[in-house]
Amino acid sequence: xxxxxxxxxxxxxxxxxxxxxxxxxxxxxxxxxxxxxxxxxxxxxxxxxxxxxxxxxxxxxxxxxxxxxxxxxxxxxxxxxxxxxxxxxxxxxxxxxxxxxxxxxxxxxxxxxxxxxxxxxxxxxxxxxxxxxxxxxxxxxxxxxxxxxxxxxxxxxxxxxxxxxxxxxxxxxxxxxxxxxxxxxxxxxxxxxxxxxxxxxxxxxxxxxxxxxxxxxxxxxxxxxxxxxxxxxxxxxxxxxxxxxxxxxxxxxxxxxxxxxxxxxxxxxxxxxxxxxxxxxxxxxxxxxxxxxxxxxxxxxxxxxxxxxxxxxxxxxxxxxxxxxxxxxxxxxxxxxxxxxxxxxxxxxxxxxxxxxxxxxxxxxxxxxxxxxxxxxxxxxxxxxxxxxxxx
Numbered sequence: 001x002x003x004x005x006x007x008x009x010x011x012x013x014x015x016x017x018x019x020x021x022x023x024x025x026x027x028x029x030x031x032x033x034x035x036x037x038x039x040x041x042x043x044x045x046x047x048x049x050x051x052x053x054x055x056x057x058x059x060x061x062x063x064x065x066x067x068x069x070x071x072x073x074x075x076x077x078x079x080x081x082x083x084x085x086x087x088x089x090x091x092x093x094x095x096x097x098x099x100x101x102x103x104x105x106x107x108x109x110x111x112x113x114x115x116x117x118x119x120x121x122x123x124x125x126x127x128x129x130x131x132x133x134x135x136x137x138x139x140x141x142x143x144x145x146x147x148x149x150x151x152x153x154x155x156x157x158x159x160x161x162x163x164x165x166x167x168x169x170x171x172x173x174x175x176x177x178x179x180x181x182x183x184x185x186x187x188x189x190x191x192x193x194x195x196x197x198x199x200x201x202x203x204x205x206x207x208x209x210x211x212x213x214x215x216x217x218x219x220x221x222x223x224x225x226x227x228x229x230x231x232x233x234x235x236x237x238x239x240x241x242x243x244x245x246x247x248x249x250x251x252x253x254x255x256x257x258x259x260x261x262x263x264x265x266x267x268x269x270x271x272x273x274x275x276x277x278x279x280x281x282x283x284x285x286x287x288x289x290x291x292x293x294x295x296x297x298x299x300x301x302x303x304x305x306x307x308x309x310x311x312x313x314x315x316x317x318x319x320x321x322x323x324x325x326x327x328x329x330x331x332x333x334x335x336x337x338x339x340x341x342x343x344x345x346x347x348x349x350x351x352x353x354x355x356x357x358x359x360x361x362x363x364x365x366x367x368x369x370x371x372x373x374x375x376x377x378x379x380x381x382x383x384x385x386x387x388x389x390x391x392x
Contacts, residue, residue, distance in 0.1 A: 042093045047100035056103045064107045135383050144182045153179045156204045164200050198369040199236035205365040206245035206343045221363045223349045223382050225374025231284045245343040249286040252351045263312035294334035301334035336360050352382040
């Protein structure tokens, strides 16, 4: 179980100010018994301005905490207390310095979080009108009214037994249930193999779809609330090498803008990722990414894309409007072609709502892994977008 820290009592915060510049600051009370933080791997950003008194703590499933201390000494004492509390539970604190203005720009505060959750809820509810009965049942927390019969469960279990990992008895029962039922929720403690089972289940769904021989490729959508969660499942598929189904990893627009800046700035945007997050994404960036696949040697669009990008890199200030428009359309056609041939699409829950995916994908099954790292509206996004889905 993840440790639970009492925000003011265990971390000895004392009297700081919580919030962001111009957002109204909230005093943090000592020994507040109502605000508890579920922390595992703690990420902190520290301001490197003259006062060196600001710290931001990133907390999964909550908004970020931005705390302005009285001085650098108070901040140092707080960080030491935080590190000691986390070390006692054998966890880790990562601290990185950045400019104070970047902390306020990057912070996912309560003020930023609430409108986003509201938009997600409204978007999900709007799409329920066109969603399947199964999606509606899930969103309304009702028992699925549709229960299709599958005769291939034992065959899939047997043929996939050696894939990734031979399941133990509990895992085998969970996989059978997921293959046979329209809706299945698999729970387990940290390290119990849930992400591995998500990949294994995705593999078996892909095998089922191949056997159906339907007109048009049937696809599996595998999501997680975070890019790191998707990367974990992606790693299992990559370990299969030639045995893997055809997988396409789609990153969010924010990630792609950071790693592969467009040849022309279409809109003014600020990265929501800290430097260490960008470094982690780069280290785990998949060769199965949509960006890489459309530029790979097997893509019929590869040559023209590289010609355009080479030209843009040589003459960045002389990109004509018609050239840029042709390039954007070429990228769109290339992405649609790759996504249409995928057997498994990997992305975050919110990225699954991108039109370039939803307009092409023929999703039959949805797997959402690591749901505890996201919010309920996030998890509902893929469930409400894909109206013909048969299993979740």
